Amino acid sequence: MTTLSKSNTWLNQLSSTVFDRSATDFWLQQINPLWSSSEARGQIIARHQIAQDMYQLKIKCNRRMDFGEAGQHHPVFVEINGIRYERSYSLTQLDRQHIALNVKHVHGGLVSGWLCEKANIGDYLSFGKPYGEVSLDHFQSKRLVLLVAGSGITPAFSVLHALEKQNRLEDYQIHLKYWASTQREHAFILPFKQWQERYASFNVDFYSTQAQSNTDNNDTTSQRLNATHVQSIQDVHDCAVFACGPSGFVETAQSLCTDARQFQGESFYFSTPSITDSDSSEIELINIHLSRSNKQLQIPKGQSILTALEARNIRPQHGCRMGICNKCACPKVSGSTQHIANKQTNHEANQLLRICVNSAQSDITLAL
Structure with missing residues (x-):
């Protein structure tokens, strides 16, 4: 216990003396990929199938891990083909150093597919702070x-x-x-x-x-x-x-x-896949104005706004993609939208909008 405490103190002292945390983490991870001056990281040490479409990954975590309360969600960050993606999962704490990440393999899901089928034993993930009121x-x-x-x-x-x-x-x-x-x-x-x-x-x-x-x-x-x-x-x-x-x-x-x-x-709610070019002639398009970036474009009516923007190479901040974490919420300046799952419409101006689970129903302006 004393040795572990000294190691943790040494990491804190090192990170406080170096201005660029990214550079600090780079050199720390040359010694041990789990080490970080500020980031919760974990290494996949086992994976097995627990249901027809669900896999369990056992992960060893570093000392930056905030396990939170049982039932809460964690942002989980993975790197696939050089691109960093974020999703949210509810973790199960096994002991003081290990968690179980239980992943449902969503059809067409990039991250869930990678975790369930392509990630290797020894690969590394990162975790954000837990959130949610289920405890x-x-x-x-x-x-x-x-x-x-x-x-x-x-x-x-x-x-x-x-x-x-x-x-x-x-x-x-x-x-x-x-x-x-x-x-x-x-x-x-x-x-x-x-x-x-x-x-x-x-x-x-x-x-x-x-x-x-x-x-x-x-x-x-x-x-x-x-x-x-x-x-x-x-x-x-x-x-x-x-x-x-x-x-x-x-x-x-x-x-x-x-x-x-x-x-x-x-x-x-899981966002629908992007609509391909071959489908574009069969759908109604909505004009969307992104006021902060001063961009004008068209997106499909009825499709998740987040998914539609990503199809146009626009990458808004987001997290769970299920309407839970609120990371994608942004001000809707004007226009009408509809919640994709419960079909509730919103015509009010200057409302925070979770773009991962809402679609445009009229021309809209977002503060993005």
Whole structure:
């Protein structure tokens, strides 16, 4: 412990005596690629598939890592073909030096595809500061209902894993309801079933929305989230409900859980791919004015503004691309936009706009 503390102190002293932190980090990483004067870095030491479309990467982190609270999200930075990309993921802390990064392989996703298939053991990632309000401190009851769909399972698993590691899982009455398209897409089945056998206070139900039922239409194992699932929860009025998944799933959960003691939702949306030149004749184009850079261009109506701008080689600041982190938010000076997932429109001027999950519906001006 003394040796590690001395090493950390030496890094701080070195970085404070050199004006250019980038130069400092360059020389430090010639000695050890994990070292940095200011940046949280990690090295991939293992990877395995945990579901049909999800992989788990075990990562060794340096001493700059801020693990945050279980259930929060971290900006994750990767370099692919010399270009640095940022995405957001919910991490699971395994011990004082290692985390698990659970990644859903999104069809056509550049970063998720790289992490799941192309990254090598020994490759390095960087991490930003954690954010988000999903943590045990925000739940107002020890009776927890977790409604999750798809990759929404990752923050829920992070919370449950932390409770189990701290020997506190049995202190909560927990009912996890977990939806995926098919049974093969459910992750963490083994630990969930082990916890259910070990703790009388933990229950888990798995649902497959595309399963073919051989029984009647009341077979809830193959149904999407509906009132029947909420009615099966005992004393929901005394429960804290956390829902995480696609925006439509979370909106349905909120509408069904009005009697819950507390409801907290976290939804995400994945930006659509860029529209190719061959498609351009079939879509309506919208004029967009970027006031700060004094640029005029046209983008497709209905497409994520962020994706459309990137297709024109304009690279606005962004993070998660799912409407969670707000890094892409910029002032909308004028014009009408629509949220791609929930279809809510915004006609007000001088409003902050998350361009990763909104599309242009009329000519617009952005302060970019």
